[in-house]
Amino acid sequence: MYRKFSSVLRVLLFATFGIVLLWLIFRNQDIDLIYANLKKANYYWASMVFVFGFISNINRSARWNMLLEPLGYKPKLYNTFIAVLIGYFANLGLPRMGEVFRCSILNRYENVPVDKSFGTVVTERIIDVISLFVCLAIVLLFEFERVSNIFYDFIVNPILNKLQSLLGHSANTNLIAMGVLLVLLVLLFLIWKFIRKSSYYERIIKVLNGFNEGLLSIRKVKNIPLLIFHTAMMWVMYWMMAYLCFNSFDFTAMLSPLTGFVVMVFGGFGFAAPVQGGFGVFHFIVSQTLAQYGVEINNGLSYALLNHSVQTISVILFGLIALIALPIINKPKSKSEA
Numbered sequence: 055m056y057r058k059f060s061s062v063l064r065v066l067l068f069a070t071f072g073i074v075l076l077w078l079i080f081r082n083q084d085i086d087l088i089y090a091n092l093k094k095a096n097y098y099w100a101s102m103v104f105v106f107g108f109i110s111n112i113n114r115s116a117r118w119n120m121l122l123e124p125l126g127y128k129p130k131l132y133n134t135f136i137a138v139l140i141g142y143f144a145n146l147g148l149p150r151m152g153e154v155f156r157c158s159i160l161n162r163y164e165n166v167p168v169d170k171s172f173g174t175v176v177t178e179r180i181i182d183v184i185s186l187f188v189c190l191a192i193v194l195l196f197e198f199e200r201v202s203n204i205f206y207d208f209i210v211n212p213i214l215n216k217l218q219s220l221l222g223h224s225a226n227t228n229l230i231a232m233g234v235l236l237v238l239l240v241l242l243f244l245i246w247k248f249i250r251k252s253s254y255y256e257r258i259i260k261v262l263n264g265f266n267e268g269l270l271s272i273r274k275v276k277n278i279p280l281l282i283f284h285t286a287m288m289w290v291m292y293w294m295m296a297y298l299c300f301n302s303f304d305f306t307a308m309l310s311p312l313t314g315f316v317v318m319v320f321g322g323f324g325f326a327a328p329v330q331g332g333f334g335v336f337h338f339i340v341s342q343t344l345a346q347y348g349v350e351i352n353n354g355l356s357y358a359l360l361n362h363s364v365q366t367i368s369v370i371l372f373g374l375i376a377l378i379a380l381p382i383i384n385k386p387k388s389k390s391e392a
Contacts (some may be wrong), residue, residue: 084352091303091356099301102294108372110291111138114178117284121174122166124274129164132383136376143373146366153179163384177272185285186326189319197316200346293318299361305353306344313347321361336362380381 115135124127137159141152153175160166193201238256275281297314300306320343340361341354349357 074123083355087352088359091305091353092360095302095356097302099298100360100364102298103361104368106291106298107365107368108293110288111135111142111372113284113288113291114138117281117288118178120275120277120281120284121177121272122160122171122277125170125174127164127166127170129166131158133160133163133380136380136383139369139372139376140380142369146373149369159380163380181272181285185289185321187318189289189315189322193316193319196312201316201343206240209247216376218272234336241367289318292322295365296321296361299357299364302360303353303357305349308349309344309349309369317343332362 112135115131115138118138119129119131119134122134137156140159141156143152144155145152152170153172157166157168157171157175160171161168272281291363292310293315296318297311300314317340320339321332321336324339325332327335337355337358340358341349341351344354344357345351
């Protein structure tokens with residue numbers, strides 16, 4: 055009962071945070087103008103988000119299978135694909151919970167141990183983070199003057215200010231920080247000694263070994279160029295999702311593919327925020343990015359709202375279809391299998 059209450063509470067907490075962010079972003083804006091923009095938008099181009107999002111998930115599923123293969127597992131691509139769709143759907147309820155969900159699905163229908171598959175998921179996320187920063191490097195190379203302010207204002211400076219607020223500048227503050235760190239290290243040492251003497255030690259080590267094996271699976275991937283291809287195609291699909299949606303509005307239709315690439319990169323940081331589906335954060339970052347290209351904030355928010363809404367609807371739609379299809383596709387064909 056307590057665990058259910060705790061899960062519901064966390065979902066409500068993150069959802070409330072996202073709603074508050076949206077309210078803060080839209081409260082001083084011209085809601086009538088945003089509504090008018092959405093009313094006359096060309097939804098044909100917005101619907102392309104469904105198509106390219108679908109293709110990107112196929113690439114992600116194929117790449118995940120490639121990471122699982124060195125561990126001795128070859129799950130069916132349709133099960134991996136369905137697991138990915140359900141994972142994204144679960145993330146709308148609680149950020150990062152989808153990673154656990156999709157590993158559990160493969161464990162149930164393909165007998166892939168959760169610890170090993172979760173290790174490959176972490177490897178996937180590391181590849182995604184590296185890819186995002188490679189894309190950011192490309193953006194800074196071609197559009198440094200225009201977007202460097204966004205990078206420092208919304209990524210670098212907040213991190214530096216947070217570190218400064220935590221550590222402080224005075225000697226006393228530094229001594230307190232060092233003392234807290236020392237106490238934490240002592241506590242960790244005592245907890246480790248307790249765990250080593252407990253009956254759970256071997257079980258924990260087994261889980262960690264499986265996780266580590268999954269994490270290092272990339273070293274044994276047979277076809278690295280194909281893995282790079284699937285990764286690159288995923289980001290091309292994300293790029294098209296951002297760029298083609300420009301055609302939905304008159305005020306963004308003239309923007310170049312390079313601008314779409316910039317929006318994709320900074321929008322990626324919005325989706326990476328620990329909020330369901332990047333609610334609020336995505337809208338703020340994307341509208342501020344478009345402002346650097348002469349798009350008025352209300353118009354930028356209209357684009358961000360449409361793009362994000364279509365992506366969210368696609369995640370919900372595909373996720374629900376996947377939930378229905380999963381037991382049907384994997385239905386036992388004979389009594390012995392049942």
